[in-house]
Amino acid sequence: MTAPRTDDPTTHPTVHLMASPTGVVVHDEVVEARAGWARVVCKGETLRIVDLGGNQAVDCLFYNAHDTVERYSAADTIVAQRNIFLVDGSKLRSNEGSVMLTVTGTGCHHHDTIGGACSRESNTLRYGHHTSAQHSCVDNFLDVGSRFGLTKRDLVSNINWFMNVPVGSDGMLGIVDGISAPGLYVDAHAEMDVLALISNCPQVNNPCNGFDPTPIQLTVLGADRR
């Protein structure tokens, strides 16, 4: 069993502070609860995701915008950093070993790499066959991905920003109550031109959204002068 966290980051007084934008705002949008979203983020730009309502899982995949066979790889990312959690400074690596993006700031203690996306099929396993008609992240990925020529074969294990998936000493793992809060954010700085797919998770059967999906804010900040 997993011991409860003792260093609850949501109570930390500094977690609501965001770094100031370092470039022009290229794009700024509030994405509805339960919705999908996709956009190319160019090298040097920063994708900022803000958890407006708190404890809102944001499922996310990245592809090399010029060759989508190269895509974010959870395995390569966690192997390289020897840790399953994404934190400030984490480098998001591709299946070919390239650094695609860097986490350049976040107010949330850590983010998930192993929980994957909910689908109508996995919902039937986890919560019962009666949930198969509910909306899911895989449906969002399939919808927005199809607009860029991606298919089911292109979906792989995704990032779950703001989602809390601890692993116990006996290997037990699962989605438990979140560690995010209203206004917490994550910045992902693109090291190459990437296609970002996002599902603002519609799940209502587990605590990844606090059982209440809420909107998120997505901002693309222009290329910085680093």
Next chain:
Amino acid sequence: MNVEATNVAGSNVAGTNERGTHSLEAAQAHARSQAESATGPNRTPSVATELPEGVAAEALRWDETIGGGGYGSVLLHGGDVVRMTDVDGDTCLNLQVFNAALVSERLNPADTVKVQWQAYLGEGALLLSDLGRVLMTVVADTGGHHDALCGHANRHLNETRYGHGAIHGPQPSTRDLLVLAAARRDLGRRDLTAGVNLFAGVTVGDDGSLHRIAPSGVRSHVELRAELDVVLLAAVGPHPLDDRPTFTAGPVRVQAWSAERPAPDPFRSSSPERRRAFENTETFLGAGIR
């Protein structure tokens, strides 16, 4: 026709090759003589040795030893069992699994660990697809050191670690080997997932840190039962967290046979999630692709 080799720059002078391949007829005889004198592994099941207990020779469907840096693929029918044996007790086999009737459906490592509430694979664990079905069941496991998180090494990693990582060299990347295996089944690079690693275990610390379990050094095996017709891709190479400076991956013996499914099946209802995975597979098998 008897065409004598001509002397072009850099080649042997006609008639001077000690193998006697100066003419088409001689080259043909030389080529054919090689199989007759071979002593290496024979992948023909009919001559297989060391059959698992209770398995008749005529039930064997696949018998191959995949060495470190090697790869293989096979189509198994529902009910077939495949045993993978870590011959030297120090290897890692990355396994990819597809529904043979619908190859866009494949092993989903994230759903496999999430749905079963368990990061570590062992006896009784199901390999779940991205469509909520059980593809394979771990029906026996004498080692207990497997990994569903870390995926496989790519060429970049091997070049960094060993100085070389291309498929023609001594440290081919597992990822590129899997692509070669995939090609034999009309699959490609984008069909690969992280897969699962057999014989190379990993643990996760409270802080999320990843730790590789040292190789057991003991011959162990794992048996997987196909729950519907599946395509397996396998490649043998060091686990990506294996930071030893030498490319270390021993051979894996792979033996598959057709078998009767036990009734009742002790694995079918070992948890409510697993039971529903079997129900979804049974629905697929009963109603065709839907």
